[in-house]
Amino acid sequence: MERQRLDKWLWHARVVKARTSAAALVEGGHVRVNGIREKAPGHAVKAGDVLTIGLDRNVRVLKVKGFSERRGAAPAARALYEDLQPPGLPKPPE
Template sequence: MERQRLDKWLWHARVVKARTSAAALVEAGHVRINGVREKAPGHSVKLGDVLTIALDRTVRVLKVAGFSERRGDATAARVLYDDLQNDKE
């Protein structure tokens, strides 16, 4: 798998609790891909894309490191991305 829908990836990576929440987050303009605001939940992400996600009162910066066919536990989700904020500290 080389690409995956943005909303599906956000859900599989456990950024949100439901895929509908992922779609709503994207449609509201709270997600940027490589610095460009994306409003289409079906937009595909590829390895190496950097996602900037505004969640509640925090901002997460995640680099896409992998894909999954289905949603797994937190340990499985953690290998899908590199957290660029925590890597800098």
């Protein structure tokens, strides 16, 4: 798999609890892909893309490292991305 829908990737990476929440997050303009605001949940992301996500008064910066066919446990979800959170900012609770 080389690409995956943005909403599906956010759900598989456990950024949100439900795929519908992921779609709403994207449609609401709270997700940027490589610095460009994305409003289409079906936008395809690829390995190396950097996602900036505004979520619950926090900003998460994640680099896409891989994809999953299914939503798995938290350790498997963390393998899908690299957290690029700037130093000095608190990391959101997991």
